[in-house]
Amino acid sequence: MGTPCEGCSLDNHGVFHPCAEEIQKWMQKAFEMAKDALDNGEVPVGCLMVYNNEILGRGRNEVNETKNATRHAEMVAIDQVLEWCHCNDKDPGDVFERTVLYVTVEPCIMCAGALRLLRIPLVVYGCKNDRFGGCGSVLDIPADNLPQTGAPFKCISGYRAEEAVEMLKMFYKQENPNAPKSKARKKD
Amino acid sequence: MEPQRKRRKTEESDTFLWEVLPVLSEELSQGIEFLQAYAAPIINKKDTSHLVKKLAAMYPLEGLQHIKRVRACRDKHSPHPLEIIVCLASDLNSKEEGGTIPSITALLHNSESDCTGLGEPFLVQIPAFPPLTRPQFEEASRHWPTSFHEDKQVTVALKGELFSKDEKATMQKYMEQAIEAAKAGKEEGMASVGALIVDPDIDAVLAVAHDCRNSPNPLLHAVMVCIDLIAHGQGGGAYNYKKYPACHFVPTDASHYLANDNSLPSVNLSSLEQATESGLPYICTGYDLYVTREPCVMCAMALVHSRIRRVFFGVISSDGALGTKYKIHTKKDLNHRFEVFKGVMEQDCQKLSQL
Secondary structure (H helix, E strand, O other): OOOOOOOOOEEEOOOOOOOOOHHHHHHHHHHHHHHHHOOOOOOOOEEEEEEEOEEEEEEEEEEHHOOOOOOOOHHHHHHHHHHHHHHHHOOHHHHHEEEEEEEOOOOHHHHHHHHHHHOOOOEEEEEEOOOOOOOOOEEOOOOOOOOOOOOOOOOEEEOOHHHHHHHHHHHHHHOOOOOOHHHHHHHO | OHHHHHHHHHHHHOOOOOOOOEEEOOHHHHOOOOOEEEEEEOHHHHHHHHHHHHHHHHHOOOOOOOOEEEEOOOOOOOOOOOOEEEEHHHHOOOOOOOOOOOHHHOOOOOOOOHHHOOOOOOOEEOEEEEEEEEOHHHHHHOOEEEEOOOOOHHHHHOOOOOOOOOHHHHHHHHHHHHHHHHHHHOOOOOOOOEEEEEOOOOEEEEEEEEOOOOOOOOOOOHHHHHHHHHHHHOOOOOOOOOOOOEEEEEOHHHHHHOOOOOOOOOOHHHHHHHHHHHOOOOOOOOOOEEEEEEOOOOHHHHHHHHHOEEEEEEEEEOOOOOOOOEEHOOOOOOOOOOEEOOOHHHHHHHOOOOO
């Protein structure tokens, strides 16, 4: 993109393909965001939005903090990019069309829909999301025929996948202190 | 005096120009698939139970427990009263080609003794899966009798008779507010989509929203705004809607409900106590959403995450995810499912897109 390194390339469709070093550099920071989520009792998913070799948005899950179940890492990062566009007088459409998302876990169906609506061209992610995954696990939103829902996008998956799964397992072993008490538990 | 007033009221609400229909899962709404099978006449009625046992041992018809093995002969003038399924066409090694029907001796592995009591076989179509709805059952039964465990609620829903006139009046009341919100949004330069979240247990509006996608944030679809307004009502929230006064919420705590009598005229005290007794409200658990048009895939999945109870929408969308392109609300591999109904004030909602 802005200053592409030697290993990065544009494919026939003009989609940017980061090299292994590039992926390693950004995914490292996405994992740091996921760790921050875990430390704060949120589902450990972290992400980064990179444009012109610059981080425009960072996100981690904020569902419990905001009492809004749609505040996934991707949605949080998107808001930061929008804010950046606003402050720098850039058209969000132009920016998102050249932004790569680096995220530790496969985006869910909702986030995949959001990424399509914004026409983000490429998503690099760690592990699969068997419960909600919208990039092939439960549905394949980036590839499906949805002419009214933005544009399809490409995915590169599997980077540090085991580590990302391990973090999710750690979270789900704990209880969600924000969920309402179940009726069964109320009895004792 | 009282009954007379009541009667007039029902007469008034009798004139709904719309019908509300459930958006059912693929399994419930699809047509019936059929398999080819060989059936044969039972020559002597007294042999029936003996033949059923023998054929069940020879051809158990696994996975087809819904098929009744024996049926009454459809031709009233036939000399034999009953017919029985011998086996599936696929049970035979497909040596016989060209559509010729094998003889009964061939079907029963050439064992002459077993063939007594059965006439010459003929081909029938039998339903491959148990029928789940009455229309499926009726279609299946035209071909071969099946058992049917009717879900009465689904039958009533398919007839468009699930809701009483009073319930439809409530739906209309709420959808009118969603339409008003859509119009208010349009005046702000937004897409004309409106949404409303209500707590049906206390018949109270908790959040009203219009689409804000033409604002600096293109993802603020009406449903996303509504979900965030509910979060605000619970002390959270992520966005500020001060610029859009038509988007508002009601804090979900009992004292506020009672203080604001005019905004919530029909709060029922005892049910409110019940609602708060079970603890603090948790996102959209137990709530209903009214939205003027079918949500997109982002919004539909946002509703799964938010644990909505029911969704009522007016018109379908070409990329809609609650019936048109996907049925996100019925997907078994997701951790929450909910009911969806379409057609509420359909024509009025349709008109919004022409504004």
